[in-house]
Amino acid sequence: MLDCLSSEAIRLVDSSECAERIGKGQATRYGGTAREACRAGHMLRKGVRVFGSVRQAADADRLQKQLGTERFTALQFDVTDEKAVQQAAEKVRSALQGRKLTALINNAGIGQIEPTAVCSLDKAKRVIDTNLTGTLICAQAFLPLLGTDSTLTGPPGRIVQMSSVLGEAPVPYQAVYSAAKHGLEALTACLRRELAPYGVKLVSIRPGPVSSEFWDKIDWTQYQGTPWERGMKNTTDLVSNSMKTAVSCEAVAGAVYLAVTEPNPRSVYHVISWDGRVAFKLLSSLPPWLVDFFWIRTLGRP
Ligand SMILES: NC(=O)c1ccc[n+]([C@@H]2O[C@H](COP(=O)([O-])OP(=O)(O)OC[C@H]3O[C@@H](n4cnc5c(N)ncnc54)[C@H](OP(=O)(O)O)[C@@H]3O)[C@@H](O)[C@H]2O)c1
Numbered sequence: 001m002l003d004c005l006s007s008e009a010i011r012l013v014d015s016s017e018c019a020e021r022i023g024k025g026q027a028t029r030y031g032g033t034a035r036e037a038c039r040a041g042h043m044l045r046k047g048v049r050v051f052g053s054v055r056q057a058a059d060a061d062r063l064q065k066q067l068g069t070e071r072f073t074a075l076q077f078d079v080t081d082e083k084a085v086q087q088a089a090e091k092v093r094s095a096l097q098g099r100k101l102t103a104l105i106n107n108a109g110i111g112q113i114e115p116t117a118v119c120s121l122d123k124a125k126r127v128i129d130t131n132l133t134g135t136l137i138c139a140q141a142f143l144p145l146l147g148t149d150s151t152l153t154g155p156p157g158r159i160v161q162m163s164s165v166l167g168e169a170p171v172p173y174q175a176v177y178s179a180a181k182h183g184l185e186a187l188t189a190c191l192r193r194e195l196a197p198y199g200v201k202l203v204s205i206r207p208g209p210v211s212s213e214f215w216d217k218i219d220w221t222q223y224q225g226t227p228w229e230r231g232m233k234n235t236t237d238l239v240s241n242s243m244k245t246a247v248s249c250e251a252v253a254g255a256v257y258l259a260v261t262e263p264n265p266r267s268v269y270h271v272i273s274w275d276g277r278v279a280f281k282l283l284s285s286l287p288p289w290l291v292d293f294f295w296i297r298t299l300g301r302p
Contacts, residue, residue: 051092053077053108079108079134082141089141100154101145103260106135107162111218113235115228116175123219124176131180135161136187147198156199160259161188162252163204165272169283172295173235192267203259208272208280209246215239227302234299245273 049071054060060074075091077084092101109131112123139159147156166174167181185204192202223232255269270277283291 048102049073051075051088051095053079053088079106079138080129082137085137085141089145092142093145096145096152098151098153100147100152101142101157103158103160104138104142104146105160105162105256105260106138107256108134109162109164109214111174111177111214113174113177113218113232113239114221115173115223115226115231118223118226118228119176127176128180128183131177132183132187135184139187139191143195143200147195147200156201158201158203158260158265159188159191160203160205160256162256163188163206165206165208165270165276165280167204167206169280169291172299173231201265202267203265204268205252205255205259206268206270206272207247207252207255208270208276209239209242210249210252210271211243211246212249215243230302231299238298242276245276247271247273 050067051073052063053075054063055076055078057076060076064072064074073091073095075088077088079085110127112119112127114120114123142159145152145157146159161184163184164177164181166178167185170178170182188202188204195202220236221232222236223229252271255271259265259269272280283294286294
């Protein structure tokens with residue numbers, strides 16, 4: 001039996017059906033909107049036990065009712081709360097009864113779209129805390145269960161990090177989010193190398209735009225009447241356009257499922273439309289002056 005901890009249960013639980021529908025290695029091509037059809041219990045029926053974390057008690061109750069108690073355990077914690085994460089790790093340890101955990105999926109994340117020069121520092125700290133520090137807190141708490149505790153039995157586990165294509169090519173007006181995801185990529189690469197002797201594998205998932213509630217939670221302050229008005233307007237137009245080719249949550253969940261179950265997972269899974277993949281490949285590999293030129297032309301001057 002596989003035992004996984006996800007920082008957002010439904011995404012992981014959705015994934016098995018996606019993996020089944022799209023077949024091995026096809027995650028990036030899946031663009032359908034079969035979310036309704038993706039029954040949350042599917043992965044559970046395949047024999048995977050899921051410890052899914054949420055922040056609100058109401059969400060924990062709802063998921064527990066929806067998914068049953070046999071193979072799904074809701075845990076309640078904020079990824080930035082060290083004590084709460086540690087307590088959750090203890091609960092998972094006692095549930096596993098001496099066995100290792102198969103995978104930790106660090107999915108929690110929030111965005112920020114603002115001019116960097118004047119952005120809210122409180123928001124910026126929350127973005128770094130959630131997307132970067134939170135994953136370190138979770139990794140440290142669950143690493144003994146994944147493989148560094150030699151008293152536990154079973155094969156070593158994996159850590160699946162929900163990064164972004166902004167983790168390989170930073171995007172203006174999303175500087176803090178880009179920095180957090182770049183930091184996550186660095187953390188992931190170093191952990192992969194440090195944990196190799198324990199057999200613990202690290203996998204980074206890099207989605208492009210995804211149709212999810214992520215964008216609804218961003219405060220789209222327009223900065224009207226400020227020198228940043230044009231840049232922000234062009235940025236919001238760019239994001240709206242990119243959402244036309246957004247991938248589904250199920251596609252991302254499919255990649256997570258592959259990262260957890262493939263015998264030899266890749267270090268990185270991209271989940272993005274082909275044209276988005278080409279654009280981000282260019283943005284991350286062209287000379288900086290050319291990328292600067294592109295962004296200055298695209299976003300305009302005040
Ligand atoms: N949407 C995109 O276009 C996109 C693209 C690339 C990468 N990503 C990444 O994908 C991941 C999932 O995002 P999503 O698109 O599925 O957005 P989402 O629907 O907003 O999901 C984000 C999840 O993270 C949880 N969360 C936020 N802060 C948390 C904290 N401090 N502690 C614990 N949980 C926390 C949220 O919980 P609540 O429900 O309690 O708020 C929510 O369940 C993020 O890491 C994001 O950076 C998203």
